[in-house]
Amino acid sequence: MNTTRALVPVAWGMLWIARAPLEHEMALHMAVQLPLLIGVGYMLATFLRPYEPRWFAESDWLGIPGLLLVVFATSFWMLPRMLDLALSEPWIDSAKFASLPLLAGLPLGSSWPRMPGLGRAFLWANFIPKLGAIGGLYLAAPTRLCAYYRLDQQAAAGIALIAVAIVLGTCWSVIVFVGSPPFWSRAGIRRQRARHEILEAGE
């Protein structure tokens, strides 16, 4: 457990060290560095959850305040102007390294389990197509959106975002279609029969 905990500062530190190569390409900056920074915060949340004050958990009703914070924080760092500033101003880059784990990853990790399944599905259903749409816009935009990235780097970022959207969409569709355990497996059939029996018993 302690080794796993140590992963958080190590990962944070490694991302800081690797920031130059990751920020060199727009695709790596958007599709690798930003999600990994959020991932660091998410890991942190799993360790901090047992120490979470009760009032804090109760005030985060259904995880909505926390996830709203996630949406605002991630939207802020998706703005092309902020990507530019992160490249040109070291203190803005530092703010990104602090805010994405603490204002996006950490609330995501703590609020996501509190959100009902329907809310999670709603967020996935909105996030995946919008990611694809943003990728499409980067790909199709005739002008540069960031001053520090070339047009071809912008197109590569668009392709990367579309690819991520396709992978996420495919995984999500397969999971909800097949179920867990898969509906064709013996375990899946047993589960279905068990549910039928519960329902029939209730009638």
Add this chain to the structure above:
Amino acid sequence: MTGIEAVGSRSRINATAAVRAYLATCGIVLLLMMLLGLTMRLAQAQWIDVEPNLFYVVMTMHGAGMVGIAGLGGAAVMWHFVRRYVPVSTAIFVANLVFFLIGAALILGAGFIGGFAGAWTFLYPLPGHSGGLWSANGAAAYMAGLLVIGVGFLLLHLDIARGIISIYGGLGAGLGVKQAFGFAPEKDGPPPAVAAATMAAISNVIGIVVGAVVLILSLVNLYAPSFTFNTLAAKNLIYYFGHTFINVTIYMAVIAVYEILPVYTHRAWKTNRVFYLAWVLSTLMVLTVYPHHLLMDFAMPTSILVAGQIISWLSGLPVLLVTAFGALTNVYRSGLKWDAAAGLVFMGVAGWAIGIIPAVADGTIPVNSVMHNTQWVPGHFHTYLLLGMMAMMLGFMTYLAGPKSPSHLAPAGVWLYLIGGTTFVLAFLAAGSASVPRRYAVHLPAWLAYDRAGSIGASLAVAGALILIVRFLVSLRSPIDATP
């Protein structure tokens, strides 16, 4: 109380009251939208005078309103019956109605205050190029209204999908994939209502999120015209959303056939491998058939258009065949005592089946290039929406009203609706075959005979719907427990 109701009854809102609220909303809005449609036909017939600018506002509101109310009515039918088999949230069901009413208010404001007249399909870049007829705010209110309505439907379908997954393990099992491909006994398959609701959830979730993407892009374009995107891609996205949404209304409403007819015939609706296979195939085809709306777009890749033509020939057939055949065998020699509800539901299957024929004709590329901009198209979609989908919804409404409501008027309502509706759609189809264009506010003298026949038919259909809807509204005075 069934096990499902025990699971799903945490909400304090009464489920039957919620269904009644849906149907009351559907009934009132349906009548208003029918009156808007009648106004257009009377104006084309030159029996009343409507300014062309106002005509296109009315056309936009009629289109958007009818699509919305078909969705809402289909959702009411689906939710009422599917909650017998899976746990669903009444609060989410009511939230969808609230979202719908907010969205409808925005859309009506966009049309009648903001003057938006860009047709219900809001084809990019038309909303931003009004020629001074409407403002950016008017177009934005229309699109924001669609977005709000979409949020409600997305939540509803996701909630039903969640319920299906909680009972069946996955949407594949809810659709009956195992039974369709022989992996499991037919007797263990989901009830027809669950298979249909699964199909609706899969199709509409994908369709709605695609629609949301193009709506947001169009909204950005309205206020930042320098931001543009590919018009053909936008048209593809719009029709992916639009076709899927309106098509799914029928698949939701058909649950009324599966659930109501057996009550009258005292025979369970039999499901088998072919039934489940039909639903699986129709799900795949509903998700891929939309290119038949783009057969006139020369820039579309030919392969996609050919695929669109072939799939549009096949798309509706599997479920239609098993439903029509199932309805006939369910009714045949059952000793069924016909009344308004059974008649309307049965009429719905017939209207749907007949409406497919002109649709298949229009889905053929050489025919489409001649017929698509004629009244043939409103002819075909009114056939399976007015005489198919809406007949099923009115049948459900009449069924819920029960025998306590004044019943002697109901058969008159059914006959007026049937005769008027048939006359109305035949006038459209005949006009289309004579190359009368659609979406024209002003008609030539040679076209007036079709318009006048259509106006008479529309008047009768409105009268029939009025009787059936008022009868339902009167029934709302009876206690909720009396509802079947």
